[in-house]
Amino acid sequence: MSIISLQNVCHQYDDLEVLDQINFDLDNGEFVSIVGPSGCGKSTLLKIIGGLIKPREGIINVKNSAIDAELLERRSFGFVFQDPILLPWRTALKNVELPLEIVGDRNSTTKAKEILSLVGLKEFECFYPPALSGGMQQRVAIARALVVNPSILLMDEPFGSLDEFNRDRLNVELLKIWQETKKSVIFVTHSISEAVLLSNRVIVLSERPAKVIAIKKIDLSYPRTAELKQSKEYIDNVLWLRNQLKRE
């Protein structure tokens, strides 16, 4: 059953056409990655889905009820951006509590503690962000997105600034979290290999103005680990997607 469907979504900034008739569905509990050349409008698309930007044209259906982007219940989305954007004056725990504080949730501390241990940062609750490594900061950001219990996680190149070793580790951890929490995920990245490792499906966008040029189902069984990257099926998928992008 689809939880989100996009119909003919177009967008432009002034005269710059960014998105051209984007159509796709996201199934409940599905992990979908969006790949494409840098600057093609992937981030814009994610912000439109999350209701941060109102598209010029097109419809976004959430849970089959057509609603205006402005009326979108934003709480059904948890955002993770490339920059973790942690507030340096708050501890890891207080950063995770932030969205709950804003909606006036009284159990914010308990909930935040639970989520922090889910992402493996139980011992780092009282640390201020500058004392945490880049990977840990991003895990706090993921915890902050999960703490409001959103049905959909929107991630915009969340591991883009990490080294490859940490990226692999966080990818595997993200898969674990995804399987435990059963969230639907839309994951924007420019790394094809990351997209293949993580996703049920990969959506390939063209250069700006972005169109959907391919949607590829990744038939690799879960749980997946970084070792999967050596398998032939994995490499075939990566090569196929790379060719799609090259052909553009």
Add this chain to the structure above:
Amino acid sequence: MASQSTKKRIGTADWLLPSAFLVLILFVWEIITHFFSIPEFLLPGPMAIGKSIFSDRSVLLFHAGITLSEAVCGFIIANLFGVAVGTLFAYSKTLKRGLYPFAIALKTTPIIAIAPLFILWFGNGPISKIAAAAIISFFPAVVNTTRGLKSVSQDSLDLFKSFSAKSYQLFMKLRFPTALPYIFSALKISSSLAVVGAIVGEFVGANKGMGYFIIINYYHFEIVKVFSGVVVVALTGILFFGVISMIEKKVIFWAKIDE
């Protein structure tokens, strides 16, 4: 951990080197006054000034206390208003465009030119000095508050938007804390300015305070006392600045502070 200890070591060196130079400068100064037999009414040596400060210590403490309390009062009033006006400017383009030119015009008017008017309006007492201190320390807070509140990144605004934060929550939880380092740098600037303002007020018309002490001793040609007054004024300013810097380190513990 390693970086912490190097930081501390640099801290002591920061303190040590200027002190060494201060001793050197005072020493050379003392030697020169003796060697060229410069009369005390032109340039007294540091020893003479030190002696004079010590013997006048209770009088100096009294006057310095007056000046410092005027400066602190003006400083507090100015910064409360300054932060409020800066906030209005950050939120209203119309107000900012309409009033900023006047703020700049008032800022560029020398305080010494307006000070006599304050005596006329508020009398010879402390209020005129507080007003002078307040006027001169008002603008840094306005400018820096506006700049600080606007320095939040688009990403963090998006994040708060995704939480459906209301605008007062955005202000309290994001904009204001982001602006605090800017506001504190304004407080540090205006801590020294406020002392200047109070003293200018006292120069123009007063019967106590460090400005009064300096002027009256100048008229009586007690030049050593003028110098000791100058030294005490400098120390008062440093004390005020130092206290604000200490509060700053406690309050905005997360920010890198440039001295």
